[in-house]
Amino acid sequence: MTDKNEFNxxxxxxxxxxxxTLFGNYMEEIVDITKNIFSNSDIYDLxxxxxxxxxxxxxxxxxxxxxxxxxxxxxxIKDLHNTIVGLxxxxxxxxxxxxxxxxxxxxxxxxxxxxxxxxxQFCQCYALxxxxxxxxxxxxxxxxxxxxxxxxxxIELWKLILKPVINFALDNYHIHRETIKIIYDVNKxxxxxxxxxxxxxxxxxxxxxxINFINILESTYALQNAPFFI
Numbered sequence: 001m002t003d004k005n006e007f008n009x010x011x012x013x014x015x016x017x018x019x020x021t022l023f024g025n026y027m028e029e030i031v032d033i034t035k036n037i038f039s040n041s042d043i044y045d046l047x048x049x050x051x052x053x054x055x056x057x058x059x060x061x062x063x064x065x066x067x068x069x070x071x072x073x074x075x076x077i078k079d080l081h082n083t084i085v086g087l088x089x090x091x092x093x094x095x096x097x098x099x100x101x102x103x104x105x106x107x108x109x110x111x112x113x114x115x116x117x118x119x120x121q122f123c124q125c126y127a128l129x130x131x132x133x134x135x136x137x138x139x140x141x142x143x144x145x146x147x148x149x150x151x152x153x154x155i156e157l158w159k160l161i162l163k164p165v166i167n168f169a170l171d172n173y174h175i176h177r178e179t180i181k182i183i184y185d186v187n188k189x190x191x192x193x194x195x196x197x198x199x200x201x202x203x204x205x206x207x208x209x210x211i212n213f214i215n216i217l218e219s220t221y222a223l224q225n226a227p228f229f230i
Contacts, residue, residue: 008221010190011198015216016121016226017183018203019162022169023124024095025179027084031128033164038132042082042102046131050086050095061087061096064111077104084127094120097127101137113141114150121229122154129157147227155218163210170205 023030028048035043051057056073082102086095099107109115109126114136129150130136136153140146169176180203187195202212216222 005221006191007194007198008219009225010187010194011202011216012219012222012226014183014187014195014198015202015213016229017186018179019158019213020120020122020124021179021182022165022175023128024086024097026168026175027086027097027124027128029168030161030165031084033168034128034132034161037160037164040132043132045082047080047083048086049080049083050089053088057087060085060098060106061108063106063108074104077106080104082131084131086124097123099127099130099137105137107137109150112137112139113143113146114153116147116228119229121226122151125154125157126150129153132157148223151223151227155214158217159214162213166209166213170209173205176205 031046031048035046051060056076059070059073060077077100080100081104083100084097085100086097089095096108096110098109101107107127107130109123109130110117114126114129115121115123126136133153136150140149143149166176169179180199184195184199201207202216203209217226
């Protein structure tokens with residue numbers, strides 16, 4: 001019999017990997033979907049920019065409130081106002097995502113205590129969350145449960161946008177299929193029988209994938225573990 005914690009761990013890992021991969025690869029399309037849900041002016045003008053590894057990209061990545069941005073880069077930042085930016089993007093589609101607001105302020109989920117520093121969990125979603133909800137642009141590092149605050153913010157965002165995002169992937173079925181292949185390959189060293197069971201019962205288009213995902217993402221196990229993913 002499969003250990004319940006192991007099943008919960010793999011379910012959460014697969015759903016999280018699906019979201020991370022889909023948002024990372026199709027951020028522009030997801031921002032367009034988001035614009036149809038939120039009506040404020042910031043969202044209407046929201047842009048997406050991907051920067052390959054460079055001195056400028058690294059400087060943005062390492063920026064915090066104590067850092068002085070190099071003068072020659074300040075003009076570049078003006079072109080990135082109200083933009084979700086993927087930093088140090090590479091051939092593996094790896095990047096850290098931040099949000100730069102209309103005033104040129106840089107909002108990084110690492111620096112404001114929403115995301116475990118240096119982790120690879122939901123930075124795409126945190127960037128979008130900070131874009132649509134200014135509350136999450138504040139610094140939460142002094143809060144004991146800052147990572148849980150951030151994760152609960154993501155749940156509320158996902159409840160609003162994840163259904164049309166999943167429908168986008170299903171309507172372009174090769175996207176859904178390719179995303180599943182990616183997360184399958186990443187987890188190929190896990191118990192394949194459990195992986196196949198989860199994919200068959202929670203990711204199949206004949207089921208309500210949105211409800212399946214939300215049930216997993218806001219489960220007790222997820223609330224206890226997902227905010228601290230590395």
